[in-house]
Amino acid sequence: MRLDVVSIFPEYLAPLDLSLIGKARRDGVLDLHVHDLRDFTHDRHRTVDDSPFGGGAGMVMKPEPWAEALAHVTRAGATDAAPVPHLIVPGPGGVPFTQAMAHRLAAEPWLAFACGRYEGLDERVYEHAAERMPVTVVSLGDYVLNGGEVAVLAMVEAVGRLLPGVVGNAESLVEESHEGGLLEYPVYTRPASWDDGGTVRDVPPVLLSGDHGAIERWRHEQRVARTAARRPDLAAAAAAVAGLDDLDVRVAAPADAAELVVLQRACWVPELMVSGGWAIPPLEESLDDTVAGLAGWTTWVARVRADGGAPGRLVASVRGRVRPGDPTVWETGRLMVAPDLQGRGIGRALLELAEAGAPPSVSTYWLNTSSAVPANIRRYRRSGYRPVPGEGAWPGTVDLTKRRRP
Ligand code: ADE
Numbered sequence: 001m002r003l004d005v006v007s008i009f010p011e012y013l014a015p016l017d018l019s020l021i022g023k024a025r026r027d028g029v030l031d032l033h034v035h036d037l038r039d040f041t042h043d044r045h046r047t048v049d050d051s052p053f054g055g056g057a058g059m060v061m062k063p064e065p066w067a068e069a070l071a072h073v074t075r076a077g078a079t080d081a082a083p084v085p086h087l088i089v090p091g092p093g094g095v096p097f098t099q100a101m102a103h104r105l106a107a108e109p110w111l112a113f114a115c116g117r118y119e120g121l122d123e124r125v126y127e128h129a130a131e132r133m134p135v136t137v138v139s140l141g142d143y144v145l146n147g148g149e150v151a152v153l154a155m156v157e158a159v160g161r162l163l164p165g166v167v168g169n170a171e172s173l174v175e176e177s178h179e180g181g182l183l184e185y186p187v188y189t190r191p192a193s194w195d196d197g198g199t200v201r202d203v204p205p206v207l208l209s210g211d212h213g214a215i216e217r218w219r220h221e222q223r224v225a226r227t228a229a230r231r232p233d234l235a236a237a238a239a240a241v242a243g244l245d246d247l248d249v250r251v252a253a254p255a256d257a258a259e260l261v262v263l264q265r266a267c268w269v270p271e272l273m274v275s276g277g278w279a280i281p282p283l284e285e286s287l288d289d290t291v292a293g294l295a296g297w298t299t300w301v302a303r304v305r306a307d308g309g310a311p312g313r314l315v316a317s318v319r320g321r322v323r324p325g326d327p328t329v330w331e332t333g334r335l336m337v338a339p340d341l342q343g344r345g346i347g348r349a350l351l352e353l354a355e356a357g358a359p360p361s362v363s364t365y366w367l368n369t370s371s372a373v374p375a376n377i378r379r380y381r382r383s384g385y386r387p388v389p390g391e392g393a394w395p396g397t398v399d400l401t402k403r404r405r406p
Contacts, residue, residue: 001108001163001405002031004073004085005152006066007115008048010034012149021157024166027360028406032156033076040068049118058119066114066125073112074132084133085112088155090148091120094137097155100245101138105155106162107352109405113155115148164404165360182234182248183226185219213255220248220311244302244349248311252299252319257290259314260301264290267336274372278396282334297321298357299334300350304341313338316346320354322362330358330404332367351383358404365402368392 005013013034024030038046049059074084086108105111129135140151161167188203206218227234264282272280299319306312315338323329332354337347355365369376377387385400392399
């Protein structure tokens with residue numbers, strides 16, 4: 001992913017050389033370019049601001065340096081695949097930055113950030129930019145910072161860590177706060193019993209029990225309780241399913257297999273109607289086959305949350321694996337969403353989740369689908385996949401691939 005940041009304080013972005021984001025840059029996963037807005041001025045004082053028309057406090061950023069800076073960024077980074085960046089302008093008057101937005105931005109090839117200072121950018125900069133590229137004003141929260149740089153640090157970290165290979169363990173992404181619309185459960189490490197000098201504080205016994213089912217249930221209860229106590233707005237939102245963020249997403253366990261069989265049967269029957277008699281494995285496989293499939297693939301299952309947050313009906317799933325014998329290919333499949341919840345972006349978001357699970361060795365995403373269902377092929381195309389000419393891996397199917405973005 002390419003990132004460009006324009007600021008009058010380029011040094012502010014220095015922390016992006018540190019930690020996992022710094023490593024992602026060195027590994028070539030993030031191609032970050034920081035530009036000094038003053039390089040696009042032409043006067044002796046390198047002026048970027050002026051007083052507001054109509055009076056009022058503070059200064060306004062002049063339009064001309066911004067137009068030049070954006071033209072420079074676009075010239076420097078344009079490719080056939082991504083001719084312009086998506087311009088993000090941080091500001092307290094923008095749409096709220098959320099984990100869901102971080103996921104959407106992580107799927108884009110090129111983001112540019114325009115860091116305003118003072119009272120903000122001359123409004124004509126937005127009009128000028130919007131005629132040339134997608135523009136979104138994004139707010140970190142309902143408070144006012146001195147400029148966009150701190151917000152860019154936060155957004156680049158939140159987006160960058162979702163890119164494949166930046167955080168080693170994809171499961172740790174699934175389990176953290178805001179993934180699935182709930183806050184993170186509390187965590188503990190040794191010693192199991194700690195005397196803080198006045199009070200002995202024990203780790204909750206369930207975590208020492210070795211009963212993984214009980215631990216998972218306890219953790220989920222903690223997530224629900226924390227969300228209700230600290231973020232009642234999120235708890236209420238979780239009751240309705242608007243998209244993947246509203247579902248409880250986890251890596252599947254054998255106990256999920258029976259519901260997977262049921263969902264599979266529901267989701268592949270429409271394909272049976274038009275398949276021309278070809279075999280459709282998700283309709284034919286037994287419960288034992290499905291359990292075996294869980295061992296060979298990483299399967300994610302999404303459940304609606306019942307009242308109180310407990311995971312309820314299994315409504316969506318996807319799976320992924322490194323192709324046996326070829327570590328450069330990540331195979332995804334069995335992408336399914338319950339009929340009543342289709343059309344909310346859940347399938348697309350799950351596919352992205354599965355792609356994010358690919359290890360760094362992977363350079364190509366691969367999937368296979370029936371040639372008889374053009375709507376599904378169109379959906380995969382919208383996610384960046386392209387059909388491989390000729391028949392797919394099985395009769396009546398087509399293979400689709402997508403290059404992993406560096
Ligand atoms: N710039 C100033 N305040 C901001 C905020 N709350 N979010 C993003 N950018 C900002």
